Amino acid sequence: MASTMKDLAQKTGLGLATISKYFNGGTVREKNRILIENAVQELHFIPNEVARSLKTHRSHVIGVIIPELSNAFITSIISAMEDLLRRKNYAVIVCDCRSDARREKEAVDFLLNRRVDGLINMPTDPTGAHLKSALDAQIPIVLVDRHIPALDDRVSTVVIDNVRASERAIQELLKAGHRRIGLVLGNPGLYTTDCRLQGYLNSLKAAGIECNPDYIRYGNYTMDGGYQAVQELMQSERPITALFITNFEMTLGGMLALQHMNIRVPEDLSVIGFDKLEMFGNIFPHLTLIHQPQVSIGHECAKLILDMLSGQSSPRTVSLSTQLSEGTSVRTIVPSD
Amino acid sequence: MASTMKDLAQKTGLGLATISKYFNGGTVREKNRILIENAVQELHFIPNEVARSLKTHRSHVIGVIIPELSNAFITSIISAMEDLLRRKNYAVIVCDCRSDARREKEAVDFLLNRRVDGLINMPTDPTGAHLKSALDAQIPIVLVDRHIPALDDRVSTVVIDNVRASERAIQELLKAGHRRIGLVLGNPGLYTTDCRLQGYLNSLKAAGIECNPDYIRYGNYTMDGGYQAVQELMQSERPITALFITNFEMTLGGMLALQHMNIRVPEDLSVIGFDKLEMFGNIFPHLTLIHQPQVSIGHECAKLILDMLSGQSSPRTVSLSTQLSEGTSVRTIVPSD
DNA sequence: TTGAAAGCGCTAACAC
DNA sequence: GTGTTAGCGCTTTCAA
Numbered sequence A, B: 001m002a003s004t005m006k007d008l009a010q011k012t013g014l015g016l017a018t019i020s021k022y023f024n025g026g027t028v029r030e031k032n033r034i035l036i037e038n039a040v041q042e043l044h045f046i047p048n049e050v051a052r053s054l055k056t057h058r059s060h061v062i063g064v065i066i067p068e069l070s071n072a073f074i075t076s077i078i079s080a081m082e083d084l085l086r087r088k089n090y091a092v093i094v095c096d097c098r099s100d101a102r103r104e105k106e107a108v109d110f111l112l113n114r115r116v117d118g119l120i121n122m123p124t125d126p127t128g129a130h131l132k133s134a135l136d137a138q139i140p141i142v143l144v145d146r147h148i149p150a151l152d153d154r155v156s157t158v159v160i161d162n163v164r165a166s167e168r169a170i171q172e173l174l175k176a177g178h179r180r181i182g183l184v185l186g187n188p189g190l191y192t193t194d195c196r197l198q199g200y201l202n203s204l205k206a207a208g209i210e211c212n213p214d215y216i217r218y219g220n221y222t223m224d225g226g227y228q229a230v231q232e233l234m235q236s237e238r239p240i241t242a243l244f245i246t247n248f249e250m251t252l253g254g255m256l257a258l259q260h261m262n263i264r265v266p267e268d269l270s271v272i273g274f275d276k277l278e279m280f281g282n283i284f285p286h287l288t289l290i291h292q293p294q295v296s297i298g299h300e301c302a303k304l305i306l307d308m309l310s311g312q313s314s315p316r317t318v319s320l321s322t323q324l325s326e327g328t329s330v331r332t333i334v335p336s337d
Numbered sequence C: 001t002t003g004a005a006a007g008c009g010c011t012a013a014c015a016c
Numbered sequence D: 001g002t003g004t005t006a007g008c009g010c011t012t013t014c015a016a
Helices: A007-013 A018-022 A030-043 A047-057 A074-087 A099-113 A129-136 A162-175 A191-206 A223-234 A248-262 A294-309 B007-010 B016-023 B029-041 B049-056 B070-086 B100-111 B130-136 B160-173 B192-206 B223-234 B250-262 B292-310
Strands: A061-066 A091-096 A118-121 A141-144 A156-161 A181-185 A216-218 A240-246 A272-276 A286-291 A319-322 A322-325 B061-066 B090-095 B117-121 B140-144 B156-160 B180-183 B216-218 B242-245 B272-276 B288-291 B317-320 B323-325
Touching: A007 A018, A007 A030, A018 A118, A018 B130, A030 A286, A030 B016, A061 A074, A061 A099, A074 A091, A074 B090, A091 A099, A091 B070, A099 A118, A099 A129, A118 A129, A129 A141, A141 A294, A141 B223, A141 B317, A156 A162, A156 B160, A162 A181, A162 A240, A162 A272, A162 A322, A181 A191, A191 A216, A216 A223, A216 A319, A223 A240, A223 A248, A223 A322, A240 A248, A240 B323, A248 A272, A248 B250, A286 B216, A294 A319, B007 B029, B007 B049, B016 B029, B016 B140, B049 B180, B061 B070, B061 B100, B070 B090, B070 B250, B100 B117, B100 B130, B117 B130, B117 B292, B130 B140, B130 B292, B140 B292, B156 B292, B160 B180, B160 B192, B160 B242, B160 B272, B160 B323, B180 B192, B180 B223, B192 B216, B223 B250, B242 B250, B250 B272, B292 B317
Parallel strands: A061 A091, A061 A118, A118 A141, A141 A156, A156 A319, A181 A216, A181 A240, A240 A272, A272 A286, B061 B090, B061 B117, B117 B140, B140 B156, B156 B317, B180 B216, B180 B242, B242 B272, B272 B288
Antiparallel strands: A091 B090, A286 A322, B288 B323
16 A cells, blocks of 8 residues: 555654645745655655545546547647646546547546546537536636637637638649649548638639639548549549648548659649658658648647636637648649630 | 535435445435436536545556657557547546656656556566556556566566567568568667567578678668668669568658659569558558557557456466468569579 | 644445 | 445645
């Protein structure tokens, strides 16, 4: 059995309150401090966070619910937030709900019953219904990478400027003279998918170009999906001259498809990809891409929840900006129509 | 403030013990059951796991310490173990120590002070020194993917048959007539690296072939590393005719390098890769590869820790077998020397 | 600065 | 089957 503060009190002859104060940064007489520190050594004392939680009604645990742990974008965000939170002595319980709304709801209840102090969630259920009990429990909630407008006044949200990012990429291609621009999107209906489509449409419209629905494919944010989408796009009779792919997995799949089809980038096709992920290093050094600041996203989530936890800062939405990282995968051409 | 069992007792007119028993699967009179259930509804009661933990000395939390969260192999294992553990009402606190031994030690202390019931760890510190306090605290420990012989009688271990897997892959290449076989390894000194090298050497020796150190490269288990390793290997004057790459990231990088160098697989080079990860779908459908059962690894870890937690099953080492998944990336040739 | 004592929400004897 | 009660290890008044 691990030793307790009572043991320390006995050993040092001090009172429980003094010991407790020592551990909570209170002032303790020098000789008592030494007494306590020695006893801690001898007894291998480790404060019991569980007991502390019960007393203070603060578990110092943040629940994180995500659609999928096996996703490099998500894990790089979690890594960053976990890092910052742990430094503040907060633990993170991660629940992977496999993009299943039922599981997501279960995760909320599971975490609530663990008395987490707050929730960070990349929602699967776009209605936000799964969050009801957490809202009732009045704990701070931060949404990541998806926006649920109906919840705006009750939860904080961290997103990137999806529409802007997409507009920007398409502008870049337009500027280089491209008119037939392909777009590979994620799952239809998803927040980021809709935003990125919107940006595409905005930029085309601003340039007075009519959108050809044949140039738009849904690759479900997977590598296979990207591979297939790009393959299909390139089989058309009057193929695109440029392509924007809207997440990392699909970019990877798409680039492989191009290689297999012997389509050179940028000679035969200009490409703008998405995301730069640490684990993949410099996989396509020449690729122009939209870069989401995963680390900032993670840190922002952590900061927001910490803020809400301490000085009742009210819910707000933070939109982080992406960057266009220029490579050499966009070729300037003379518009052919 | 959330409601407590006391509130339920008051509301129903029952005693605390009855309420408690109800929640712990004891028998309660039918009409009381209904009474309680109604009160639970009305008061939005959620049992407080923190209080329960304090009383029972069981936190129902398992700590997981890994070198890197941004690693597809690791997350697929964690996903699987988390899934199984949560079903048993165990939460998982994940600590990413960034392959840093100091951080790893800190993570152990952090988790101990949270009173985790057990620890699952893919160790960064090969000596296992970081586990001392956890061993002192007598909590069950499961090591994953790395073996620390000195700890064998105190912790359980889940690994794959690394040596066997490597032997098998090389045998396959030898059988197809290859004599000059390249090997791309991970970080020197790492358990899996050593094992996979050993398997390579074993198979060569058994075939009476002398090992050429020029054919062995270290790609640090990264995509960039794999890319470079393969590039270097192929630049030699008398290049290899076959290649075994020993993890997923390096396989990905290596395959890209080959494509960039216009080296065809298997016409110009036979290749056996490593790992099949869900998130990447069928990225190289034709590639022959060694497949590690990530889901089984995760489940095995969960089962082992659960076993140790309940019936004092003593520490044991489980070695899971890999499979050679045959593609068409190995070509049979006539040995040229 | 220090100590005594109450109590956080729950479980588990124990007696009924 | 149910109720009473003592405490799990800690924080936090309050008084000394």
